[in-house]
Every structure is written in C-alpha cells, then in structure tokens.
Amino acid sequence: MKGPDTLPACLELAASRDGLGVRFVGRHDEPHYSYAEIAERALEVAGGLRTLGVEPSDRVAIAVPSSLAFYEAFFGTLFAGAVPAVLQEPRRLGSRSDYTRAATAMIQASGARLAITSERARGAIPQEATELGVVALRDLPRCPMAPMPVAPTDLALVQFTSGTTGTAKPIGLTHQQILANVRALLDELLKAYPEDNGFRHSVVSWLPLYHDMGLVGSLLTSLVRPGPLTLMPPELFVARPARWLQTISKHRASVSPAPHFAYALCVDRVRDDELEGVDLSSWLLALDGAESVTPETLERFLERFRPYGLREDALTPAYGLAEAGLAVTCSPIRGSYRTREFEGRRLVSAGRPLGDFRVRISGGADGGVGKILVAGPSLMSGYLGLEDATRRVLKDGWLDTGDEGFLEGGELFLTGRNRDMIVLRGANYAPEHFEEIVASLEGIGNVVAVGIVTEQGDDLCILAEVRPPSRGAGSNWARVAINEILSAQMGIVPHRVQLLDPGSLPRTSSGKLRRGEAARRFAG
Known part of the structure; x- marks a missing residue:
C-alpha cells in the first residue's frame, strides 16, 4: 500500500476528502470534526508554537486528553516541524506527586523544549521541566502558518516503553518507520476485507492516545487510509464497558482494537438490558494484544456476544511492542486463531510476522522455548540518549524483546513476559512502584508485586509481610488497606493480596528480595 510518506502529508490528504473526519463520543453528545477542520486548527497551533520559540526538530511534550485537543497538539507540533513526545494525563484519583516525578523524568528523557498540557496536567508539571516552560493548550497563541517541510527519515514521534514510572525509556520513531507498521496492518486488513462496492472501513476506539495501540493502531490507521473514526474517552469505557459495544453497533464499525482485559471486562460487566438493539455483525477485526491473551477469555467473549452478531473470526490475537511501532505478528484476519497445549496450559497463537x-x-533448542527476537522496517533505531540500554537489546538489527516463546508452523506462541515487568491493561509497570506504595502502610513489612495470568488475562498479585501484632485473625484490615491505597494512587485493584508472616519472602545471599522465587512459592 502506497501513499504519503510523512504524517503531516497523511493529514493533508485526509483533509482533501469531503466529509471524512473524527467523531468524539461524550457522555451526552458526539461532536464531529472533519479532517479539514482538524488540519486548520493544527496549523494554528503550529504557528503558536513557533511564536513561543519552538524550532524544527525540537521535541514538544504533550499531556492532553484523548480528544480534539490531542489532534491539535499532536499535528500542530508536526506541522511546526517539531516532534511530539506523548505523555499520559494525571489520574483523577492518583498521586499528584507521583505523576509529577514520572512526567518530569519522561519530559527530560525525551529532550522536550516545551510541554503542551491540559488544564489538569499544567499544574502537575513544573515550568522548569522544559527550557520553554509549560503551556496549557487553550492558552497557546493561535497563528496560522504553512506546514514546515519534513522528510520520511525525520523523527516523527517519541513514545515510551512505559507511561507509569520514571523508568520509562524514550523511543524515537521516524515517519517512515511508523508508516511501515501502519501500512503492514492495513495491507492485511484490506487483503481480507477489501474496500469495494461502496464499503469503507470504520474504526471505533476508546484506547488512550498516549498508548501505541490507540495512537498507531486507531488514530493513524484511520488517517493513512482515510476513513471514519469514532473516539471514546478511556474513562467512559472503564465506567460503562457497554458503551464500547453500543458505539460499535451504532456507527457500524468494522475495526475496533483493545487490550485483552477489555474483553474480559465486557463479559463480566455488560448487562443484557444494555445490549438491547446492539448488533455487532459489522465488527470484522477485534484486534487483541498488548498483554497475554488467554483462550478462556476469548471463548467467554464469543459465547457472551455471539447472540448479538459477533463473528467468531473477528477475534484476532496479535503481538507487538512500542520498540516496533506497534504490531509485529498477527493471527489471520478473517480466519481462526490457533491454540495449543503447553506445559499443562493452553496458549493462543499470536500469528505470523506482519x-x-x-x-x-534465541537460546532455545530447535523448535523450543527461547528469547523472542524481532527485526523489521518499523523497529526503533534505539532508545533516545540511552546508548547502553540500546546496546543491551538491539544487535545487528535484531531486538531482544525480553519475552519468551517458540515458533510452530511459522506462528509465534508466547510463554512468558519480561522477568519482572508487570503488564496490566496494555501498560508496563515496574514492580517497585506497587511495592513502595504498599510498604508505606503502617504494619506492612516487605512487599513483592508480581504479575499473574488469570482466566481474564494479565493481573496483579501483592505479596505482603504483615508485622505483629497486626498479623492474625484481624489482619484482613491489611488486605482492605492495600486494595484502597493502590486503587487511589494507581487506579488498580490487585486480583489477589497474599498476607504473609515476617521473613516469609525469599532473599538472595546479599539480602535482595527474590521476586521470581516469591511468585513461584506464593502466587502460583
């Protein structure tokens, strides 16, 4: 598939198509903006950025909601010849100080000279975090300008390996690399479901736009081959998962990707009365990735929503990572995913390389389990400013993903994630972040946080030593307190909290906690 070779050129092409644009779903309305209107607004932002001193190739941090504001800030930055570095907004119930530390570290790692924020994020990011300060999007001067020229090999985006802690690594991707990934996905989709006889693919997404699945897999996919896109705020999906399915039905969406937890959440929380009139027969591609995929959840989702028109071949497991732009492998579109038995559990195939x-x-016997290495046209050139970290994972054009698995018949099966990183709802979390929060509770001693796989997908288990006299029959307070503090500060409630006697958690000879061994003993 050919077309424009830079992201600004893709928006300009889409703007030339009458009527095409983006619909933003709110709680009570659904305003629609054409790509022509979006491009006009973005050019005004571009002029404002130049007025504030932003130069071509500068990096601009963006912390705005998944809304029209994101389009204005993201493409305004690109039209100015600069490079957007996309950050998460602060959580409404989360720790403001934690967000400030993480966002400041990410801004500095990205090398951003200016930060554009929402009103909510502006107060959480200190002015001194960047050379040119922090400005709320609504306060940015609007001065229309012509787009600055950019080349396919110029940097187009800084995205992060994790958007939750200060350990996030900045990844630089060029226009060429991003478009290679988007077009590989589109080629597979159009091969399975061509746009002919008046049919045009339509996308619905609630995924946050700071996440590669939301930005690359939804927003840019709808732009590169211009088509209708309907965006929901992530918090609306979490509050009412049925709105996702209702929106797919209402706008006859053919494509709607999501991390694995979303499918489990729908099965557990969508009521029959919320499905009245819902017709999911238009949904051709339900891409499922960003975390471990379990056959049980896929089967439960299909059984629950088949009566509402869900096609069995819509469910499409995939595998990817931020360092590759988004997707690396994909199960057959318009085909059935494979499962197989492995060491007493069923694995779902992530499909073939795109x-x-x-x-x-690497490192396994022929046909056996080993490290998963990937190479391809959208693979990052390296972590920005982190040469040692780059050398550890990138060698001769091959990326060590940190994941393990095996190939069978050309298809990839994953057997495990990174050793310590916890993957929840498509985001990577350092275990130390959970451990520090829980350990701050009075009466709690040593803590280990580990990722576990349940029937619903990836989840969190907290192993906490409870000091006497708190330990015993009345120690349920600790379980309640752990759930409450993690919910308030991280927006996450662990699947399991295991309370232990002091000294139960295993350590190395040097006194370090052994997470892997703790997980095997207590989280199995």
Whole structure:
C-alpha cells in the first residue's frame, strides 16, 4: 500500500476528502470534526508554537486528553516541524506527586523544549521541566502558518516503553518507520476485507492516545487510509464497558482494537438490558494484544456476544511492542486463531510476522522455548540518549524483546513476559512502584508485586509481610488497606493480596528480595 510518506502529508490528504473526519463520543453528545477542520486548527497551533520559540526538530511534550485537543497538539507540533513526545494525563484519583516525578523524568528523557498540557496536567508539571516552560493548550497563541517541510527519515514521534514510572525509556520513531507498521496492518486488513462496492472501513476506539495501540493502531490507521473514526474517552469505557459495544453497533464499525482485559471486562460487566438493539455483525477485526491473551477469555467473549452478531473470526490475537511501532505478528484476519497445549496450559497463537517483519527464537533448542527476537522496517533505531540500554537489546538489527516463546508452523506462541515487568491493561509497570506504595502502610513489612495470568488475562498479585501484632485473625484490615491505597494512587485493584508472616519472602545471599522465587512459592 502506497501513499504519503510523512504524517503531516497523511493529514493533508485526509483533509482533501469531503466529509471524512473524527467523531468524539461524550457522555451526552458526539461532536464531529472533519479532517479539514482538524488540519486548520493544527496549523494554528503550529504557528503558536513557533511564536513561543519552538524550532524544527525540537521535541514538544504533550499531556492532553484523548480528544480534539490531542489532534491539535499532536499535528500542530508536526506541522511546526517539531516532534511530539506523548505523555499520559494525571489520574483523577492518583498521586499528584507521583505523576509529577514520572512526567518530569519522561519530559527530560525525551529532550522536550516545551510541554503542551491540559488544564489538569499544567499544574502537575513544573515550568522548569522544559527550557520553554509549560503551556496549557487553550492558552497557546493561535497563528496560522504553512506546514514546515519534513522528510520520511525525520523523527516523527517519541513514545515510551512505559507511561507509569520514571523508568520509562524514550523511543524515537521516524515517519517512515511508523508508516511501515501502519501500512503492514492495513495491507492485511484490506487483503481480507477489501474496500469495494461502496464499503469503507470504520474504526471505533476508546484506547488512550498516549498508548501505541490507540495512537498507531486507531488514530493513524484511520488517517493513512482515510476513513471514519469514532473516539471514546478511556474513562467512559472503564465506567460503562457497554458503551464500547453500543458505539460499535451504532456507527457500524468494522475495526475496533483493545487490550485483552477489555474483553474480559465486557463479559463480566455488560448487562443484557444494555445490549438491547446492539448488533455487532459489522465488527470484522477485534484486534487483541498488548498483554497475554488467554483462550478462556476469548471463548467467554464469543459465547457472551455471539447472540448479538459477533463473528467468531473477528477475534484476532496479535503481538507487538512500542520498540516496533506497534504490531509485529498477527493471527489471520478473517480466519481462526490457533491454540495449543503447553506445559499443562493452553496458549493462543499470536500469528505470523506482519509484512517485512521477521521473528526468531534465541537460546532455545530447535523448535523450543527461547528469547523472542524481532527485526523489521518499523523497529526503533534505539532508545533516545540511552546508548547502553540500546546496546543491551538491539544487535545487528535484531531486538531482544525480553519475552519468551517458540515458533510452530511459522506462528509465534508466547510463554512468558519480561522477568519482572508487570503488564496490566496494555501498560508496563515496574514492580517497585506497587511495592513502595504498599510498604508505606503502617504494619506492612516487605512487599513483592508480581504479575499473574488469570482466566481474564494479565493481573496483579501483592505479596505482603504483615508485622505483629497486626498479623492474625484481624489482619484482613491489611488486605482492605492495600486494595484502597493502590486503587487511589494507581487506579488498580490487585486480583489477589497474599498476607504473609515476617521473613516469609525469599532473599538472595546479599539480602535482595527474590521476586521470581516469591511468585513461584506464593502466587502460583
């Protein structure tokens, strides 16, 4: 698939198509903006950025909601010849100080000279975090300008390996790399479901736009081959998962991706009365990735929503990572995903490599389990400013993903994630972040946070030593307190909290806690 070779050129092409644009779903309305209107607003932001001193190739941090504001800030930055570095907004119930530390570290790691924020984020990011300060989007001067020229090999985006802690690594991707990934996905989709006889693909997404699945897999996919896009705020989906399915039905969406937890959440929380009139027969591609995929959840989702028109071949497991732009492998579109038994559990195939991507297994016997290495046209050149970290994972064009698995019949099966990183709802979390929060509670001693896989997908288990005299019959207070503090500060409630006697958690000879061994003993 050919077309424009930079992201601004893609928006300009979409703006030339009458009527095409983006619909933003709110609680009570659904305003629609054409791509022509979006491009006009973005050019005004571009002029404002130049007025504030932003130069071509500068990096601009963006912390705004998944709304029209995101389009204005993101494409305004690109039209100015600068490079957006996309951050998460602060959580409404989260720790403001934690957000400030994490956002400041990410801004500094990205090398941003200016930060554009929402009103909510502006007060959480100190002015001194960037050379040119922090400005709320609504306060930015609006001065229309012509787009600055950019080349396909110029940097187009800084995205992060994790958007939750200060350990996030900045990844630089060029226009060429991003478009290679988007077009590889589109090629597979259009091969399975061509746009002919008046049919045009339509996308619905609630995914946050700071996440690669939301930005690359939804927003840019709808732009590169211009088509209708309907965006929901992530918090609306979490509050009412049925709105996702209702929106797919209402706007006859053919494509709507989501991390695995979303499918489990719908099964558990969507009521029959919320499905009255819902017709999911238009949904051709339900891409499922960003975390471990379990066959039980896929089967439960299909059984629950088949009576409402859900096609069995819509469910499409995939595998990818931020360092590759988004997707690396994908199960057959308009086909059935494979499962197989492995060490007493069923695994779901993540499919075959997309486009010109290659996958190989290192360190395992022939056909056996080993490290998953990937190479391809959208692979990052490296972590920005982190040469040692880059050398550890990137060698001769091959990326060590940190994941383990095996190939069978050309298809990839994952057997495990990174050793310590916890993957929840498509985001990576350092275990130390959970551990520090829980350990701050009075009466709690040593803590280990580990990722576990349940029938619903990836989840969190907290192993906490409770000091006497708190330990015993009345220690349920600790379980309640742990759930409450993690919910308030991280927006996450662990699937399991295991309370232990002091000294129960295993340590190395040097006194360090052994997370892997703790998980095997207590979280199995």
